[in-house]
Amino acid sequence: MRLGLKGRLVVFVSAFIITFGVVLTALSVRAQNERLRHELEDRGKLLTTVIAANTTDALAMLEVRELRNIISEARDQENVLDAVAFDEEGRVLTDGTVVNPRRHMLISEAAFRHASGSKSLLVEFDADAMTVTKPLHLGGQVLGGVRLRYSLSGLAEDQASLARRTATVGAIFALLGVLAAALLAEAVTRPLNEVIQATRALSEGKPVPRLAVRTADEVGELAEAFNEMTRKLRDTTVSRDYLDRVLETMGECLVVTGPDGTITRVNSAVCNLSGVGEDELLGQNCRDLFRAPHGHVSLLDALGPDGSAQGLETELLARGGEAVPVMISVGAMEENVGRNRSYVVAAADISERLRHEQQKDEFVTMVHHEVRAPLTAVRGAIGLLEGGVAGELGERGQELVKIALRNSERMGRLVNDILASRKLDSGRMEFHFEKVEMMPLIEQAIDSTSAYAATHKVRFELQEGVPGAMVRVDPDRMMQVLTNVLSNAVRFSPIDDVVTVQASRSDRMLRVAVSDAGPGIPEDFRDHVFEAFARGEHEDWRHRSGTGLGMSISKGIIEELGGTITFETELGAGTTFLIDIPESV
Amino acid sequence: MGSRLHLGLLLTIAIGCGQASEPPPSSVAAEQPAPAGVLTIGSVSLNPTHEYEVVRPFVDFIAANLHHVGIGRGEVVVVSSLSHMIEELREGRVDLFIDSPFPAVFVWQHTDVEPILRRWKRRSDVYRSVVFTRADSGVESVVDLAGRIIAFGEPFSTSGFLMPKAALASAGLRMVNYEDPAASIPGDRVGYVFSNDAENTMFWVLKQKVVAGAVNADYFEALAGDRISELRILLTTDAVPRNVVCARRGLDPKVVQAIEDLLLEMHLNDEGRASLEKFEETTRFDRFPGGSDQDLAHILTLLPHVQEDLGQ
Known part of the structure; x- marks a missing residue:
């Protein structure tokens, strides 16, 4: 039978107490036996000494009858087995009896030797008795002595009685010890049993009562720790439920896999998108759910060293063979470093976005074919009208033709910007890189924009340059950026003001700074400066913004060229756009 | 130590026995009314209490067995000297005197008693x-x-x-x-x-x-x-009787005869032996083998040498 903690505690503590009690009892009995023995010895010595003192005169006078009477009385004393008085030769004078059968017999040689040379008591023990010999001397001469033999049976009885009493007391204490052990075990195991029962209730999902903390010791700490654990577990459960609800509510698909890609969890979005139930999905491999991204054999193959990936476009394989385009982000979770790596795959349905992209492409194609070509024809026709091909126009006619031409050009720029923006978004804009000198590009841009600036009564001033600095860019696209920035500065410059252009070099980067003294960019618009069709809220601002695509296009181009475009602005003081492009050596 | 007999102090204890003491062991005494006669044993001792305790059972036994001669109870008289004992015998207050041969012969010489029996002690009839x-x-x-x-x-x-x-x-x-x-x-x-x-x-x-x-x-x-x-x-020394029993001459001869008969046969029955044993380890009583005069003659010749010691 296997004992529980309580049983072991009872057995162990009881065994300890009983062993301790037995040892203590044995030691006590031994000590008390020694005490009884010493008491007997002391009594024997005292009685012998008294008897000896009483016999001294009789011995000196050789009054044997008197000696006999004294010794006879000595024999009547408790525990006295035998008594004799002996002479200086060690011969028995009397044993206290009239018959005196040992008369003249020699006492023990050891006792006689002792009596001859000492006045002290001689105590001898044998199995049954203690013999005390008291020598008597008078005037330096040995008279003889008395020798009393005491029974040890009384001592043995006393010792046995004492041992019985001690054993009884020991047994009582042992029983009390067992009882105490049982109570101790109960006291120790009761809180543990409460913990066990509470743990079982916890594992079975039953309500877990708060454990009573009765003591400030380890058991009390255990109860407190358990209560704290259940509280945290309850919180964790609530958090998990909350997380579950979040996961179930979110529109994105969420898939958790094991190290080998085995699906261990999905949210309802996955089921909805794939048309496959959760039970069926669990245990499948994610390669059965997601098509491998382009250029990879599997989804996991596309992950980086850290087990993560962002923005992977692939397809979710739905029931019935349908493939749903999704954008995937993967994160790795490691329960142990290097082992048991799990993956969290978040997949967003991008079919709608792709559809919008396709619609944009169709729109651009439509603009390109249905707007740009006719517009070119319109501009050509207006140009012919302005050139007088259709006859000399009156002043009013010329004015109207100029308005038409200006607006057609504006519309052309808008179309070009739209097409350029779309090309940038779709990655279809072509770049022809070549190593060119930067300053001529700047000067050329200034020249090409000067006419436009003149219409706004603004002039350019190239204040600083970096002669000979080379860049590796598409010159046309670089020019496009520069003219965008310059024309933008013109639009926001006050009349008769100057737009300054500075080119500088720093850490193998060339910087082109275009500054105007305009009103500055409103704070609430600064984050949207490079967004497409961003023109601000204020009427004046919107009026100056042009198509709203220029800065967006410029940013897209300059980043494709390996550079950056930023700005520094101050309301009422002006704005400086900074174009940084790597210097080519 | 010899001064003890020179004290001149006479201690006389006469203690009633028989009816006043324990019932006698005799069945006869229990069935018949006790006679009025009293038998008194005298003893010389400096320890009268002890002596009384020794002699009393013996005299009780004797008295209980002498109803047929008119003895109904026994008494013990303890005195401290032979001279006083002689006086007690002379006055008739003591009927029997039992002692060692020298005191007995001394008393025999000084008053009217008759040595009637020997007393054995410790299985010895004589000693030297x-x-x-x-x-x-x-x-x-x-x-x-x-x-x-x-x-x-x-x-x-x-x-x-x-x-x-x-x-x-x-x-x-x-x-x-x-x-x-x-x-x-x-x-x-x-x-x-x-x-x-x-x-x-x-x-x-x-x-x-x-x-x-x-x-x-x-x-x-x-x-x-x-x-x-x-x-x-x-x-x-020559052998002398261990003890001598002397009877007062004035005592009824029938009683004396009855006493002799009783003492001579005591050792033959259990009750008698038990009583003898208690009486200082008495073995038995017997008659003087050569007659009292002859057997005590030697002591009579020696008596003058210790006359002074005995008379004090």
């Missing part, structure tokens, strides 16, 4: 005394004791004092009592001291406290033990 010395003492005979000290036992002891003293005196030695064993003794006398105990006497001789001693011959070997070879016996 021995006078002994250390073999290396240089004393070859009793004559050599002149000018020296001999130890006797108790002053009233027949074997320890009266008999050996009388024997030595009859040998021509002048016996003089001393208190100190180390006293200087003139060469014309033999000094004697009382050791008051036979063991004392033996050890005093062995330890040379005295040159010689006298003890009951029956106990000599036991007292000497394995040292007997160290001793030399100088004199062994």
Whole structure:
């Protein structure tokens, strides 16, 4: 039978107490036996000494009858087995009896030797008795002595009685010890049993009562720790439920896999998108759910060293063979470093976005074919009208033709910007890189924009340059950026003001700074400066913004060229756009 | 110690027995009304209480068995001296006197009593005394004791004092009592001291406290033990009866006869033996083998040597 903690505690503590009690009892009995023995010895010595003192005169006078009477009385004393008085030769004078059968017999040689040379008591023990010999001397001469033999049976009885009493007391204490052990075990195991029962209730999902903390010791700490654990577990459960609800509510698909890609969890979005139930999905491999991204054999193959990936476009394989385009982000979770790596795959349905992209492409194609070509024809026709091909126009006619031409050009720029923006978004804009000198590009841009600036009564001033600095860019696209920035500065410059252009070099980067003294960019618009069709809220601002695509296009181009475009602005003081492009050596 | 008999103090205890004491063991006494007659035993002792305790059961037994001669109860009279006992006998207040031969003969000589029986004690009908010395003492005979000290036992002891003293005196030695064993003794006398105990006497001789001693011959070997070879016996006295029973002459002859008959047969039955045993280890009573006159004649010749000791 296997004992529980309580049983072991009872057995162990009881065994300890009983062993301790037995040892203590044995030691006590031994000590008390020694005490009884010493008491007997002391009594024997005292009685012998008294008897000896009483016999001294009789011995000196050789009054044997008197000696006999004294010794006879000595024999009547408790525990006295035998008594004799002996002479200086060690011969028995009397044993206290009239018959005196040992008369003249020699006492023990050891006792006689002792009596001859000492006045002290001689105590001898044998199995049954203690013999005390008291020598008597008078005037330096040995008279003889008395020798009393005491029974040890009384001592043995006393010792046995004492041992019985001690054993009884020991047994009582042992029983009390067992009882105490049982109570101790109960006291120790009761809180543990409460913990066990509470743990079982916890594992079975039953309500877990708060454990009573009765003591400030380890058991009390255990109860407190358990209560704290259940509280945290309850919180964790609530958090998990909350997380579950979040996961179930979110529109994105969420898939958790094991190290080998085995699906261990999905949210309802996955089921909805794939048309496959959760039970069926669990245990499948994610390669059965997601098509491998382009250029990879599997989804996991596309992950980086850290087990993560962002923005992977692939397809979710739905029931019935349908493939749903999704954008995937993967994160790795490691329960142990290097082992048991799990993956969290978040997949967003991008079919709608792709559809919008396709619609944009169709729109651009439509603009390109249905707007740009006719517009070119319109501009050509207006140009012919302005050139007088259709006859000399009156002043009013010329004015109207100029308005038409200006607006057609504006519309052309808008179309070009739209097409350029779309090309940038779709990655279809072509770049022809070549190593060119930067300053001529700047000067050329200034020249090409000067006419436009003149219409706004603004002039350019190239204040600083970096002669000979080379860049590796598409010159046309670089020019496009520069003219965008310059024309933008013109639009926001006050009349008769100057737009300054500075080119500088720093850490193998060339910087082109275009500054105007305009009103500055409103704070609430600064984050949207490079967004497409961003023109601000204020009427004046919107009026100056042009198509709203220029800065967006410029940013897209300059980043494709390996550079950056930023700005520094101050309301009422002006704005400086900074174009940084790597210097080519 | 000998002064005890010189006190002159007479202690007389007359204690009623019979009806006043425990019922007698005799069935006859229980069935018939006790006669009015009283039988009184006298005893000499300096310890009357002890003596009474010793004698009383004995006299009760006797009285209980003498109803047929008119004796209904017994009494004990304890006195402290022989002279007082003689007076008690003379006055008729004591009927029986039982003692050692010298006191008994002394009383017989001084009043009207008749020795009727011998009393055996410890299975001995007679006893002797021995006078002994250390073999290396240089004393070859009793004559050599002149000018020296001999130890006797108790002053009233027949074997320890009266008999050996009388024997030595009859040998021509002048016996003089001393208190100190180390006293200087003139060469014309033999000094004697009382050791008051036979063991004392033996050890005093062995330890040379005295040159010689006298003890009951029956106990000599036991007292000497394995040292007997160290001793030399100088004199062994003639045998004398162990004890003598004297009856007052005025006592009814029928009663005397009945007493003799009873005492002579006591040892033949259990009740009698038990009573005898309690009475100082008495073995039995018998008649004087040679008659009392003949058997006590030797003591009569020695009596003058201890007359003074007994009369005090």
